[in-house]
Amino acid sequence: MSQATAAPASPTKDVGAVALRTAINIMEKWQASTKQIENVLRISRSTYARAKDQQRAVSLDSDQMARISLVLNMHAALRTVFDNPDNVYGFVSMKNSNDFFDGQSPLEVMAQGSFIQLYETFRRIDVLRGAQW
Structure with missing residues (x-):
């Protein structure tokens, strides 16, 4: 008697799900709200909920x-620059006087949802570790 089994998820979906869960975990440690996470990652509330369930x-x-x-690369850059977890996870929530941020925190700028703002925020954080543009 044979048993029917569900086909395993594709490797691409598995990698994407792990990457999404990791990014969400990092952003939650950044104290990002659910709405900010959804805007930065351009995901729906239902995708956010599915990502929280390891089996989906x-x-x-x-x-x-x-x-x-x-997001993952920003986190890596922050871990390179800072030894203190409070700075690694707190930096993106701190108000920033850099002209690009204009007194806003990097998280506030990223949460506006624009890919360009997300990329430019990454560039400015990456420069902290000595990246040359």
């Missing part, structure tokens, strides 16, 4: 994957 598959498009990549 998540489909992501290339823009969402690029956004996740930028």
Whole structure:
């Protein structure tokens, strides 16, 4: 007697789901609200909820994957620059006097949802670790 089994999720979906969960975890440590996370990653509330459930598959498009990549790379840059976890996770919530941020925190700028603002925020954080543009 054979048993029917569900087909496993595709490797791409698995990688995307892990990356999304990791980005959400980082952003929650940044004290981002659910709405800010949804705006930065350009995901719906239902995708956010599915990502929180380890057993559920998540489909992501290339823009969402690029956004996740930028968040993960910002986190890596912050971990390189700072030894203190309070700075690693608190930096993006601090008001910033850099002309680009104009007194807003990096998180506030990213949460406006524009890919360009997310990318430019990444660039400014990446420069802190000595990246040359």
